[in-house]
Amino acid sequence: MYLTRYRWIFVISALLIFMIVALVQIHYQRKMEQYQLRVFQTIVQRSVDLVSSGYFQWTELKEAIERNDEEFMEEAFEEIRGLDPYIKEIKILNVPPDFKEEYYRIESDGERLWALFKIYDSMGEELIPDKTAYVEWDVNGILDTIGASVMFQKGGKKTFWNLEYKSKARGSWFSISFWxxxxxxxxxxxxxxxxxxxxxxxxxxxxxxxxxxxxxxxxxxxxxxxxxxxxxxxxxxxxxxxxxxxxxxxxxxxxxxxxxxxxxxxxxxxxxxxxxxxxxxxxxxxxxxxxxxxxxxxxxxxxxxxxxxxxxxxxxxxxxxxxxxxxxxxxxxxxxxxxxxxxxxxxxxxxxxxxxxxxxxxxxxxxxxxxxxxxxxxxxxxxxxxxxxxx
Ligand SMILES: [Fe+2]
The missing domain is CATH 1.10.3210.10 (Hypothetical protein af1432)
Structure with a gap:
């Protein structure tokens, strides 16, 4: 009688422990994920603001772009990369027809993250109408640095800032169940x-x-x-x-x-x-x-x-x-x-x-x-x- 009674208590306790450990893990996993994504967003947003106001509202750079002065442009882009090591690529493109934002637009194709900047003079009044600056960030590099447990890639089930992402192996449902x-x-x-x-x-x-x-x-x-x-x-x-x-x-x-x-x-x-x-x-x-x-x-x-x-x-x-x-x-x-x-x-x-x-x-x-x-x-x-x- 005792054995039977205790066996059930034992099995129920074990199941409860499973559930509690899993729920606690999932809860903290999600909290951590949200926190990491907020940190990620802050880093990118600060970088975008800095690049927009510091470089693409700058008469000298605007004029260099207009006259296609590659040497000046490259020097300026080098300076930008020095400012933010997570910037992978900077180039000048033709402005897309639907670019209605005043200063910049952050875009993603589900995997990469970039921003298109309008190019103004230092007063923010005169604009190059047909050119835009393309700046791309190394998103997984930022995540690695902040120790984030998510990664951006196409086919991820969740989205953040138009990026598709999924939890790394450690945070997956499989690993949560496993641990x-x-x-x-x-x-x-x-x-x-x-x-x-x-x-x-x-x-x-x-x-x-x-x-x-x-x-x-x-x-x-x-x-x-x-x-x-x-x-x-x-x-x-x-x-x-x-x-x-x-x-x-x-x-x-x-x-x-x-x-x-x-x-x-x-x-x-x-x-x-x-x-x-x-x-x-x-x-x-x-x-x-x-x-x-x-x-x-x-x-x-x-x-x-x-x-x-x-x-x-x-x-x-x-x-x-x-x-x-x-x-x-x-x-x-x-x-x-x-x-x-x-x-x-x-x-x-x-x-x-x-x-x-x-x-x-x-x-x-x-x-x-x-x-x-x-x-x-x-x-x-x-x-x-x-x-x-x-x-
Ligand atoms: Fe006795």
């Missing part, structure tokens, strides 16, 4: 090692062991319900003592499994209505050791071993299997002992009826249990009674 999947896979491996090797495995093994407990339950119906109650009561005592979550988890698992060693106790002894003989009691007394031996086989549950092994130890050393005293008994085992006795006394047994919680508590106050935990039971008795009533 998201790789990121997701990496996270899955990490999650797998964390969940499967610890939590999932613990639950899997707990589930396997719970089946064993249910086998004990078939021999002894009391044990299965008792184990659930002990787990709940022990956890509530632990909560009242402000134990850490990890310790509460140990209490819960150990509570469920504390009597697993009863699998080795014959059915007729477990369900005997009368008093047990000394020999029979000796057999019963083996169950903490048998239980601890079973749990040692499951490395992920090794933390429950001392709790199960010592849950019948008593504060005055009268318990079994080792006769430990006071603080020699681990705190979680002392909590489990109190939960175990409380549930046993307040449940019907083959040889006696259930005691009232208040009577059980009075009896427990005289028993060699850790009285700190008994007083917690007393202080919150109604909560513990309700807990037992919950199925």
């Amino acid at each position: 998201s999947s790789l990121g997701g896979l990496f996270l899955i491996v990490v999650l797998h090692s964390i969940f499967v090797r610890s939590i999932l495995r613990t639950h899997y093994e707990t589930e396997g062991l719970e089946r064993l407990v249910s086998i004990v339950g078939k021999k002894d119906h009391y044990t299965a319900e008792h184990s659930r109650n002990v787990a709940k009561i022990a956890c509530l005592i632990g909560e009242k003592m402000n134990l850490k979550r990890k310790e509460l988890k140990i209490l819960e698992i150990a509570g469920h499994l504390h009597d697993i060693g009863k699998i080795a106790v014959p059915e007729h002894i477990l369900n005997k209505p009368g008093k047990l003989s000394d020999e029979e009691f000796e057999i019963i007394k083996k169950h903490p050791v048998v239980g601890a031996d079973i749990l040692r086989e499951y490395p992920e549950l090794s933390f429950t071993v001392p709790v199960v092994l010592y849950h019948h130890e008593r504060m005055d050393g009268s318990g079994y299997p080792l006769g430990l005293k006071d603080k020699e008994i681990p705190i979680l085992a002392r909590i489990l002992a109190v939960a175990d006795v409380f549930d046993a006394l307040t449940s019907d047994r083959p040889y006696r009826k259930a005691m009232k919680p208040e009577d059980a508590l009075s009896l427990m106050k005289k028993m060699p249990l850790d009285q700190k935990m008994v007083s917690i039971l007393e202080k919150h008795l109604s909560e513990f009674i309700n807990l037992k009533l919950q199925k």
Whole structure:
């Protein structure tokens, strides 16, 4: 049950991680692209303004063009190229008939980007009517310099400033999916090692062991319900003592499994209505050791071993299997002992009826249990009674 439930949580988390990584990547990719294109546009626009006002509104250059003074023109064009290294080509062409703009027009054929400039004198009044200056920029050179993740080329699906562009390989849908999947896979491996090797495995093994407990339950119906109650009561005592979550988890698992060693106790002894003989009691007394031996086989549950092994130890050393005293008994085992006795006394047994919680508590106050935990039971008795009533 645990495994199935966690498997789904695991798969859904992995899918969510895929989606989140992909969406975050796409979001930032787009933002970055927009930002890069704005930078690109600013660079080109500044260059166009500079060339227009600085060179193609300049009487001397206008006159040089009119008289076809190639030497002067070449010198001026060289100066322009020095101003902006991304300018690839400058030439003088015949003006196209549809050139209605006042100073310049930026054009593109989907791949190249250029501007046509009208050629004025320095006052911006006199114009060469039939000539225009053609200036082309190295667009991908600019993009490379600003580290842009797009490239302009014909056949690109997106357009910017009449240029067709597409994202470079790193930013394509394929690579986004690829990197998201790789990121997701990496996270899955990490999650797998964390969940499967610890939590999932613990639950899997707990589930396997719970089946064993249910086998004990078939021999002894009391044990299965008792184990659930002990787990709940022990956890509530632990909560009242402000134990850490990890310790509460140990209490819960150990509570469920504390009597697993009863699998080795014959059915007729477990369900005997009368008093047990000394020999029979000796057999019963083996169950903490048998239980601890079973749990040692499951490395992920090794933390429950001392709790199960010592849950019948008593504060005055009268318990079994080792006769430990006071603080020699681990705190979680002392909590489990109190939960175990409380549930046993307040449940019907083959040889006696259930005691009232208040009577059980009075009896427990005289028993060699850790009285700190008994007083917690007393202080919150109604909560513990309700807990037992919950199925
Ligand atoms: Fe027990």
